[in-house]
Structure formats: structure tokens, C-alpha cells
Amino acid sequence: MNGIHDMGGMQDMGSVVREENEPVFHAPWEGRVLAMSLATAAWRKWSLDAFRHQMELIPPSEYLRMSYYEKWFTAVTERLVESGLVTRAEVETSKPAPGTSKAVPPLTAAQVPSMLRTGALARRDLAVSPRFHAGQPVRTRNINPTGHTRLPRYARDKQGTVERDHGVYVFPDSAADSLGENPQHVYSVRFAARELWGDQASPRDAVYLDLWDEYLDAA
Amino acid sequence: MSHDHQAVPSDLSLRVKALESLLTEKGLVDPAALDALIDKYQHKVGPRNGARVVAKAWTDPAYKQRLLADGTAAMAELGYGGAQGEHMVVVENTPQTHNLIVCTLCSCYPWSVLGLPPVWYKSAPYRARAVIDPRGVLREFGLELPDETEVRVWDSTAELRYLVLPERPSGTENLDQEALAALVSRDSMIGVSKVV
Numbered sequence: 001m002n003g004i005h006d007m008g009g010m011q012d013m014g015s016v017v018r019e020e021n022e023p024v025f026h027a028p029w030e031g032r033v034l035a036m037s038l039a040t041a042a043w044r045k046w047s048l049d050a051f052r053h054q055m056e057l058i059p060p061s062e063y064l065r066m067s068y069y070e071k072w073f074t075a076v077t078e079r080l081v082e083s084g085l086v087t088r089a090e091v092e093t094s095k096p097a098p099g100t101s102k103a104v105p106p107l108t109a110a111q112v113p114s115m116l117r118t119g120a121l122a123r124r125d126l127a128v129s130p131r132f133h134a135g136q137p138v139r140t141r142n143i144n145p146t147g148h149t150r151l152p153r154y155a156r157d158k159q160g161t162v163e164r165d166h167g168v169y170v171f172p173d174s175a176a177d178s179l180g181e182n183p184q185h186v187y188s189v190r191f192a193a194r195e196l197w198g199d200q201a202s203p204r205d206a207v208y209l210d211l212w213d214e215y216l217d218a219a
Numbered sequence: 220m221s222h223d224h225q226a227v228p229s230d231l232s233l234r235v236k237a238l239e240s241l242l243t244e245k246g247l248v249d250p251a252a253l254d255a256l257i258d259k260y261q262h263k264v265g266p267r268n269g270a271r272v273v274a275k276a277w278t279d280p281a282y283k284q285r286l287l288a289d290g291t292a293a294m295a296e297l298g299y300g301g302a303q304g305e306h307m308v309v310v311e312n313t314p315q316t317h318n319l320i321v322c323t324l325c326s327c328y329p330w331s332v333l334g335l336p337p338v339w340y341k342s343a344p345y346r347a348r349a350v351i352d353p354r355g356v357l358r359e360f361g362l363e364l365p366d367e368t369e370v371r372v373w374d375s376t377a378e379l380r381y382l383v384l385p386e387r388p389s390g391t392e393n394l395d396q397e398a399l400a401a402l403v404s405r406d407s408m409i410g411v412s413k414v415v
Contacts, residue, residue, distance in 0.1 A: 005324055005325065006323070006324060007323050007324075007343055007346040007347040008321075008323030008324070008346065008347065008349075008350045008351070008374065009323075009347065009350055009351040010343075010347035010348075011347070011348075011351070013343045013344040013347040013348065014343075014344045015344060015359055016339050016342065016344045016345045016348070016356060016359055016360070017338075017339060017342065017344070018337070018339045018360075019337070019338060019339070022337050022338065024260060024261045024265075024334065024335055025257075025261065026338075027232060028232070029231060029232040029235040029236070031257040031260070031261065032235050032236075032239055032253060032257070033235055034256070034257070034260065034335070035252070035253035035254075035256035035257050036235075036238065036239060036242060036248060036253060038256055038302075039248040039249070039252050039253055039256065040242065040247060040248060043247070052324075052325055055325065064343065067338075068326065068338070068341045070231060073231070073234070073235060073238075077238060080242075080247075085245075085247055086241060086242070086245065086247070090241055090245075091238065091241065094237035094238070094240055094241045095241065095244070096241065096244050096245050100245060102244070102245060102246040103245060103246035103247055104246055105246055105247060105248050105249040105252065107248070107249065107252045108249050108251070108252055109249060109251035109252045109254065109255040111252070112252055112255040112256055112259065113255075113259075115302075116256075116259060116301050116302045117300070117301040118301055118302075119300070119301040119302040119303065119304065119305040119331075120302070120305065121305050121306075122305065122306070122377075122378035123305070123306055123378070150324060150376045150377060151376070152323055152324055152374065152376065154323075154350065154351075155374075166306070166377070166379055169377060169378060170378075172377075186377045186378075186379070188308075188379075193370075193372075196350070196351075197351055201351075202354065202366065202370065204366070204367070204368070204369040204370070205353065205354075205369060205370040205371070205372070206369065206370075206371050206372070207350050207371075207372045207373075207374060208371060208372065208373045208374065209374045209376045210374075210375070210376045210377035210379050211376065211377070212377070
């Protein structure tokens with residue numbers, strides 16, 4: 001989706017504001033949002049890609065206004081409702097619907113260390129043939145999907161060079177939309193800064209993106 | 220079903236509390252698990268992990284080679300990996316090359332070695348500008364790079380997570396790994412500063 005989240009190359013956003021001695025969380029609720037998002041993901045009702053897509057669906061003006069954890073809170077609430085784990089009415093009243101039986105949480109405190117140690121592997125140990133190889137010139141496709149994609153606008157229809165084959169990974173464009181994992185190779189692709197931004201960029205600089213087979217054609 | 224909107228607290232922290240109480244009452248989350256998750260990111264995972272990786276690479280050439288060839292495996296040797304560090308790539312700064320990490324589409328960041336990202340990394344200005352004007356962004360961080368230096372920006376578009384291996388400063392030949400690690404800042408491992 002050509003949404004507000006796809007920010008690479010936008011101008012007039014202002015300068016980067018840093019905070020000295022920034023705390024991990026600025027308020028306790030931020031930590032609770034992070035933790036609820038991770039803990040409810042353990043129900044395996046949605047993928048990380050679907051969670052990211054949910055955040056992208058926040059209306060642009062809201063997206064720009066909201067803090068990072070407010071976006072997470074919005075996305076996790078929507079995912080919980082969409083997945084049927086809670087109803088909208090329950091969210092609005094913060095009370096379980098009458099007669100609801102209590103579930104058993106899939107993630108206990110004792111399981112947290114091993115859950116974080118394992119993480120969520122997006123790599124798949126599958127014998128999928130790569131369409132490209134290191135050193136090969138490629139051109140990104142000019143696609144404008146209305147769903148989730150990880151090919152930013154600034155890097156569409158641009159020529160680059162495959163630097164490295166990272167192996168086979170879940171394809172987010174499919175996985176975010178419950179269309180299956182569609183595993184395929186991901187490559188590190190190098191683009192000259194001038195290919196992306198024209199003559200105003202330094203002739204020496206480059207931008208590297210990790211791109212899936214389906215984003216690329218041989219150049 | 221009640222549609223009494225008065226029951227909806229407008230303040231964000233109250234809304235978060237309300238959601239947590241709903242999820243707890245329904246048995247969808249265990250509050251103790253939430254505490255454990257927060258404790259982990261507030262107290263146990265952070266840039267000190269990454270600094271140890273860097274210091275070891277500076278003092279152990281064979282480790283550095285393994286780190287650049289397979290970041291995931293080399294970090295696992297030190298016990299670092301898992302959530303948002305499942306697939307790691309380490310990029311090395313040299314006198315000729317400077318690396319900078321960003322995620323333009325969201326805020327992907329190597330949690331396992333740097334902890335949770337600072338607000339500026341997640342901000343619109345950084346996400347927007349790092350790819351089109353990396354030298355301007357670096358200047359705002361106080362880092363002016365010569366024209367001859369090649370700037371490489373890594374946009375974390377997939378599930379690979381990046382860590383910059385900064386240059387070891389001169390005059391640190393006699394320091395041990397622990398003392399070296401103390402010099403390595405979070406920002407230097409994102410690539411917005413150097414280690415001095």
C-alpha cells in the first residue's frame with residue numbers, strides 16, 4: 001500500500017530530535033502495550049507481517065500524530081478484534097461478554113525467556129531455487145499493491161545489483177494477507193544513491209535493501 | 220451488549236489498563252508474563268550486548284571474521300539472539316566506508332543486541348531522511364564525513380537485522396575487552412556516530 005508508513009525519501013519532516021538519557025519506556029503503559037502485543041501474538045492468530053500491516057492501516061493523519069506505542073496499541077486492539085479473541089463491545093466496556101469461559105494464556109512468565117530466546121524465525125529451510133545470484137544486475141518491479149508490501153516506493157523500477165543471497169524467507173505480501181507463506185529467496189540488493197535520487201546524491205553512496213524474488217526482474 | 224461510551228476512558232494509559240484487565244479476565248494474557256517481558260527489555264537486553272560483540276570483534280580477528288560471515292551464529296556464541304535478532308548481519312565501518320542502519324517502512328531494529336529502539340530512530344524525520352540525505356542526518360548527529368567516504372545505508376526491509384561494527388579508535392591498544400566495550404555507544408552501532 002502506498003501509505004504514510006512508506007516514508008523513505010520524504011522531505012520536510014524536520015530534523016531528527018534526540019533525547020539525552022532516554023528511558024526505555026516513557027511511561028508504564030508503553031511497556032504494557034509492548035508486552036501485551038508480544039503475549040497475545042503467542043495465540044498465533046496473526047503473523048508479524050499482519051501486525052505491521054495493521055499499523056499501516058492507521059489513517060495517515062493519525063499515524064503521524066501517534067507515538068510508536070500508541071500505534072502498537074491501536075494495531076494490537078484491531079488484531080484482537082479481527083481475530084475474534086475479543087469483541088469490539090468487550091473492548092469498549094473492558095468487560096468480558098457475559099457467559100464467556102476463561103481461557104488459558106499460551107504464554108506464562110516461566111515461558112518468556114525461552115520464547116524470546118527462540119524468537120520468530122522467518123527463514124525457511126526449503127529447497128526453493130533462487131532466481132538470481134550475487135553479482136547479477138536486477139531491476140525492481142513497478143508494483144503498487146493495495147495490501148502489505150516491503151518494497152518501498154522509492155526503490156520501485158530501479159536498477160541495482162544483487163550482493164548476497166540471504167536464503168529462503170516467508171513472503172510478507174502473502175503472509176500479511178493470510179495467503180500463505182509463499183517462501184522465496186531474499187537478496188541484499190545494492191542501489192547507487194544516484195539511481196534512487198538523481199544527481200543530488202553523492203556519486204559514492206549506496207542504499208541496500210533486502211528484497212524478495214517476486215520484487216525483482218533480471219536487468 | 221453495552222455501548223456506553225462513558226465506560227471508555229479517553230486517556231491512553233487508562234485505555235491500556237482497560238485492555239489489559241479485559242485480556243487478563245478472559246485468560247488471554249498472564250499479567251506475570253507481561254511483567255517478565257517488560258523486565259527483560261527494561262533491565263536485561265540493551266546496547267551493552269552489542270558493545271560486547273563489537274569489543275570481541277576488535278580483539279579477536281577470528282571472531283570478527285565469523286561475525287562478518289555469519290552474524291547470527293557469531294552472536295549466538297556470546298548468547299545473543301532470538302526475538303528481533305533471529306537473522307543478523309554485521310556491516311563493518313572502515314576508513315573508506317561508513318554504514319548507517321534504518322527501517323523506512325516501520326522501525327525494525329536489532330533488539331537482541333541493542334534493546335528497544337530510541338524514539339528518534341522510530342521518528343518520521345529519521346525514517347524519511349536516512350535514505351535520501353544520510354550525510355545531512357549524520358551532520359545533525361555531529362558527524363561530518365569526507366566526500367571520499369562511501370556511505371552505505373541499510374534499509375531493513377526484510378527480517379534481517381543489522382548491526383554496525385564501528386572502527387576501533389586509536390590509542391585503545393592496551394584496553395581489554397571490557398574496557399573497550401565501555402567505549403562503544405548505541406549510536407555507533409546504528410551508524411549515526413563513531414566510537415571515540
